[in-house]
Amino acid sequence: MKIIKYICLSLALIFMTTACTDWLTVNPQNSQIRDDYWKSKQDVEAVVISGYYYLRNITIGSLLPWAELRSGAIYDKNGSSLQMFQIKPTDEANSSWGPLYQIINISNVVLANAHKVQAYDDTYKTQEMNAHLAEAYYLRALCYFYIVRNWRDAPLITEPYEDDAHSYKMPKSSEADLIALIKSDVKAGLATGAAKEYFNTTWETKGRATKWSFYALMADVCLWSEDYSTALEYSNYLLESKDARKPTFIQTNTHAAWFSMFNPGNSNESIFEIQWNYQEAQLNSLPLYFDNLAVSRKYVMSYQLLQDFNEEYTQTLESGLEAVRTMNGGYYVDDPATYQVASRGYVWKYCGSKTLSDKRTPTYYDPNFIIYRVSDVMLMKAEALILLNDGNTAANYQKSIELMNQIRKRSNLSELEYDESLTEVDMLKMVLHERKIELVGEGKSWYDLVRFGRRGNNKYKSIFLVQNVLNYNNQASQTWLRSVLSTDDALFLPVFVDELKVNPLLTQNPYYN
Numbered sequence: 001m002k003i004i005k006y007i008c009l010s011l012a013l014i015f016m017t018t019a020c021t022d023w024l025t026v027n028p029q030n031s032q033i034r035d036d037y038w039k040s041k042q043d044v045e046a047v048v049i050s051g052y053y054y055l056r057n058i059t060i061g062s063l064l065p066w067a068e069l070r071s072g073a074i075y076d077k078n079g080s081s082l083q084m085f086q087i088k089p090t091d092e093a094n095s096s097w098g099p100l101y102q103i104i105n106i107s108n109v110v111l112a113n114a115h116k117v118q119a120y121d122d123t124y125k126t127q128e129m130n131a132h133l134a135e136a137y138y139l140r141a142l143c144y145f146y147i148v149r150n151w152r153d154a155p156l157i158t159e160p161y162e163d164d165a166h167s168y169k170m171p172k173s174s175e176a177d178l179i180a181l182i183k184s185d186v187k188a189g190l191a192t193g194a195a196k197e198y199f200n201t202t203w204e205t206k207g208r209a210t211k212w213s214f215y216a217l218m219a220d221v222c223l224w225s226e227d228y229s230t231a232l233e234y235s236n237y238l239l240e241s242k243d244a245r246k247p248t249f250i251q252t253n254t255h256a257a258w259f260s261m262f263n264p265g266n267s268n269e270s271i272f273e274i275q276w277n278y279q280e281a282q283l284n285s286l287p288l289y290f291d292n293l294a295v296s297r298k299y300v301m302s303y304q305l306l307q308d309f310n311e312e313y314t315q316t317l318e319s320g321l322e323a324v325r326t327m328n329g330g331y332y333v334d335d336p337a338t339y340q341v342a343s344r345g346y347v348w349k350y351c352g353s354k355t356l357s358d359k360r361t362p363t364y365y366d367p368n369f370i371i372y373r374v375s376d377v378m379l380m381k382a383e384a385l386i387l388l389n390d391g392n393t394a395a396n397y398q399k400s401i402e403l404m405n406q407i408r409k410r411s412n413l414s415e416l417e418y419d420e421s422l423t424e425v426d427m428l429k430m431v432l433h434e435r436k437i438e439l440v441g442e443g444k445s446w447y448d449l450v451r452f453g454r455r456g457n458n459k460y461k462s463i464f465l466v467q468n469v470l471n472y473n474n475q476a477s478q479t480w481l482r483s484v485l486s487t488d489d490a491l492f493l494p495v496f497v498d499e500l501k502v503n504p505l506l507t508q509n510p511y512y513n
């Protein structure tokens with residue numbers, strides 16, 4: 001759908017909302033925009049919560065496939081134009097940025113109107129208002145970051161669409177301009193002084209924007225924009241904080257402790273995750289997408305990724321220690337006794353628990369989708385240290401390896417060792433491997449390959465992007481993949497054709513002309 005249609009839809013539902021439950025339920029009550037809106041703090045809260053509601057709505061159908069299928073590490077058994085690199089501008093499901101702009105408009109609406117409430121509601125204190133503004137800044141920044149990673153260039157919209165007097169016939173802004181806005185929004189959200197360290201409930205602390213989620217997002221954005229000193233700075237804001245309420249790396253090296261991040265979720269290690277609650281009739285199809293017996297679409301581990309997991313699983317077996325993030329932690333095969341020769345593996349963190357017989361369903365064990373957790377930020381810091389180029393290469397490499405070893409130690413794996421002969425490429429390969437195994441299925445894979453490959457004017461494109469896709473993606477021919485990946489524009493999605501029809505200032509991604 002067109003941006004304008006999504007924006008109008010979001011406003012209609014927002015203004016029909018009288019309240020939102022703890023679990024992000026939007027309850028339409030009538031078909032008219034209320035004349036008395038922006039009169040109470042509950043009005044602002046309802047609009048803010050609707051942003052998370054719409055983010056959840058696009059998690060399984062958009063955020064997950066956009067981030068995973070093009071890398072080939074996991075693939076859709078039923079086929080996908082994403083993994084085949086055959087996306088067309090008419091493919092709304094994969095090429096429409098409208099749902100993200102819907103959330104951006106919600107943020108813009110809050111930023112433009114929240115202050116009006118103080119004239120009517122004496123209980124709406126400035127600190128409360130600033131907390132809502134902080135969340136709006138976060139949601140806008142996060143959505144623009146998804147847009148940058150998937151379309152590179154796109155319209156930069158910071159004013160709310162509230163009536164027909166507003167025109168959104170706007171040209172694309174550059175990737176650099178969008179990144180600048182994202183960083184500005186992160187700083188503005190933190191500058192309110194009201195980004196919370198925690199909320200009154202666990203689901204809100206993990207499911208709404210906190211200052212910890214701001215730090216994680218900023219570190220991520222800075223890695224993408226090759227600002228490694230700032231990436232390190234914001235990683236340290238979280239990792240080195242002395243605050244008792246900060247998210248904390250789970251160090252216990254048991255399967256049960258690691259798996260608790262996904263079942264029941266909202267663990268101490270979590271920073272920000274998309275929330276579901278089956279008790280309030282919120283159908284969560286996330287486990288079905290990874291279930292080998294599900295009738296619906298199934299995400300399966302590629303053969304090469306399965307071999308990577310098997311290698312790690314074998315190492316833990318040989319050491320006599322418990323497999324933590326591999327068999328029944330990160331994956332399983334149909335017959336565990338034959339894992340070494342298995343041809344198909346399934347990401348397990350979303351659809352099971354410790355035993356194969358205890359599977360999740362949409363109405364039981366509703367797993368959340370984790371956007372950021374502490375181990376992710378640790379690996380961001382490890383990556384930033386490798387690329388810092390501050391004259392302390394040896395020390396930075398050693399610190400990077402120490403961070404990776406903390407994660408490996410938790411998984412009962414042998415530690416990596418520093419050697420003076422290690423090159424930047426060697427170190428980056430280590431980080432990429434740890435991210436691939438630790439964060440499988442968590443919406444990181446494709447963005448990692450693009451980030452690693454594009455940095456330094458495509459300095460490592462062949463090593464980290466092209467070769468990894470060729471190794472893991474067996475859904476398309478090698479010749480076709482090489483051809484596609486040789487063109488930088490092909491790394492990004494086309495502009496949905498309907499957007500071009502209604503906005504003559506837009507131009508199509510050149511690869512899709």
